[in-house]
Amino acid sequence: MDKDTKTRIATFVVIVLFTVLFARLFWLQIVYGKRYERLSMENCVKQVIIKAPRGLIYDSKKTILAETRPSYTLYLAKGEKISYLEDSLNLEFQELEDKRLVRDIPFHTVCMIEERRANIPGVDLVAEPVRRTYFADTLSHIIGYVGQISKEELKTMKEYTAGDIIGKTGIEKQYEKYLKGENGANYLEVDAKGKEIGIFSPGRQPILGNNIYLSIDMELQKMCAKAMSGYKSGAIVAINPQNGRVLAYYSRPGFDPNYFSPCIKEDIWRKLSQDPNFPLFDRAGKGRYPPASVFKLVVTAAGIEKDLVSEHSYMDLSCKEGIPIGNKFYKCWKKHGRLDLLDAIIQSCDAYFYQLGMQLGIKNIATYARVFELDKKTGIDLPEESEGLIPDEEWYNSHYGKKGWSRGVAANLAVGQGEILLTPLRMATFISTIANGGIIYPPTLVDSIVSYNGKRVFTNTHHDKKVKLDGNTIAFLREAMLEVVQNQYGTGRAAGIQAVKVAGKTGTAQNPRGKDHAWFACFAPYDNPTIALVIFVENAGMGGEIAAPTARKILMYVFQKRE
Structure with a gap:
């Protein structure tokens, strides 16, 4: 070449x-x-997220029910080791994907970390607000609790990141999009070891979550808790029958929502989840129970609408502590003798309603229960509630076969026993409908939502629906309920108070696994009702002896401010 x-x-x-x-x-x-x-830039600039505080939750009188408190979370810079920190700070860390080590550090530990900052490079203390709920278990099934977002929730909630705190139950979950706020951020200049050198740019400030104003009267809520304090479990619901606003919503036992914020400890979770009294279960909106004799009001409406009975109608058989049906004897709680419809309601005679129930049949009983929408969810603004069970012929055929049940089933349903089940919340909306003359209002817990700068972003509207019943039928139900409390023979007379006409209906639900459940459903004042109140006490005894006096305590507070 x-x-x-x-x-x-x-x-x-x-x-x-x-x-x-x-x-x-x-x-x-x-x-x-x-x-x-x-x-x-990412190697020399660190983004520090500033968590936005959740919005506050108030009662109807602007008492704070839930807010956020300042807290610090310890983070570890990428690539750092944590073993020496556990020893020096006496903390147990659970290293997560985003290097969050421990939340809600005690203040004395925060001070210790700041003092040793030069000796522990790569460690960040980040201010992260923590939820605080007041009045603890009194409000637990209304407010609910917050917790760290799960991997499953992250799949559908794209605007969140791992480690974010979200509403898990109650109002906290139902109104999460209003409460959560918008995070801010700072941008800091760091060296190769992650040590902060200074501010790179001021970033953006967080936007606070919106504030929620409930219809709940906290003083009334506390009175409900006090009135139920002698019983192991039950529920109380109070509603304004003129618009559906929920004034009190109490389930016993409850729990402390603060256990869950920021993260519940394993031993506490085990204790709550294994408690035989089920404190995490909302008996007011999710518990379903036989409505007992309160359901006689539905059967009465059906009988009147079908022209089978009127105020002074008698049945063929008088009550001799019950009546024979086929080859069985269906018991009544007392020997009432011969009563007309009004007196049968006043004295809560089962024998009368056994006969009326068989005349109506299951189909008509179910039809008129559905007129009051007892088979549906109420539509309350909570993430979960149970619908009622109103069995009809189709239901019995599918469960027992066409020949697997007898006409005695209708007799049992007519006194609110058997397979029929309702929640205390649904019972309260039913009584509200009678109280206001026949209008169904979906119950609401939130009155309004207001932004941090005072702008109203949501106002609850109260939709109504008229029941398809003759006005005279509703008028008779109201009159009968008044007599239950005011009449000397009325089973609800223990709920009466001076100067205020109280109308109500007792119920005692048979319980094959223990003592009977006690019901009392009422409204007051009779002429212009401002409250519909339902008391349910589990495994306590008769409604007239247990639930009615409990209702009286609450009504005394409402109308006379006496406890």
């Missing part, structure tokens, strides 16, 4: 090398320049 050829080859190689070099430089500088600039 001659010298010229070698020179040409060398020149060609040099040109190729420089071409490749310049092409690579072009690729890095021009095509991917912005990307590498961003990566470089």
Whole structure:
């Protein structure tokens, strides 16, 4: 190979090398320049998220029910080891994907970390608000609790990131999108070891969550808790029958929502979840129970609407502590003798309603229960509630076969026993409908939602629906309920208070696994009702002896401010 050829080859190689070099430089500088600039910035600039405090929750009188308190979370910079920190700070860490080590650090530990900051590089203390709920278990099934978002929730809640705190139950969950706020951020300059050098840019401030105003009267709520304090379990619901606003909503036993914020400890969770009294279960809106004799009001409405009975109608058989049906004897709680419809309601005679139930049949009983929408969910603004069970002929045929049940089933249903099930909340909306003359209002817990700067972003509207019943039928139900409390023979007379006409109905639900459940459903004042109140006490005894006096305590507070 001659010298010229070698020179040409060398020149060609040099040109190729420089071409490749310049092409690579072009690729890095021009095509991917912005990307590498961003990566470089990320190595020297650290984004510090400023968590937005959740909105506050108030009662109807602007008492704070839930707020956020200041708290610190310990984070570890990428690549750092944590073993030496556990020893020096006396904390147990659970290293997460985002390097969050421990939440809600005690204040003395925060001070210790700040004092040793120079000796523990790569550790960040980040202010993260923690939820605080007041009045503890009195409000637990209304407010609910918050907790760390799960992997399953992250799949559908794209605007959140791992470690975020969200509403898990109650109002906290139902109105999460209003309460959560918008996070802010600061941008800090750091060195190669992650040590902060200074502020790179001021970033953006967080936007606080919206504030929620409930219809709940906290003083009334506390009175309900006090009135139930002598019993192991039950529920109380109070509603304004003129618009459906929920004034009190209490389930016993409850729990302390603060256990869950920011994260519940394993031993506490085990204790709550294994408690035989089920404190996490909302008996007011999810517990379903036989409505007992309160359901006689539905059967009465059906009988009147079908022209089977009127106020002074008698049945063929008088009550001799019950009546024979087929080859069985269906018991009544007392020997009432011969009563008309009004007195049968006043004294809660089962024998009368056994006969009326069989005249109506299962189909008509179910039809008129559905007129009051007792088979549906109420539509309350909570994430979970149970619908009622109103069995009809189709239901019995599918469960027992066409020949697997007798006409005695209708007798049992007529006194609110058997397979029929209602929640205390649904019972309260039913009584509200009678109280206001026949209008169904879906119950509501939230009155309004207001932003941090005072702008109203949501106002609850109260939709109504008229029941398809004759006005005289509703009027008779109201009159009969008044006599249950005011009449000397009325089973609900223990709920009466001076100067205020109270109308009500007792119920005692048979329980094959223990003592009977006690019911009392009422409204007051009779002429212009402002409260419909339902008391349910589990495994306690008779409604007139247990639930009615409990209602009286609450009504005394409402109308006379006496406890």
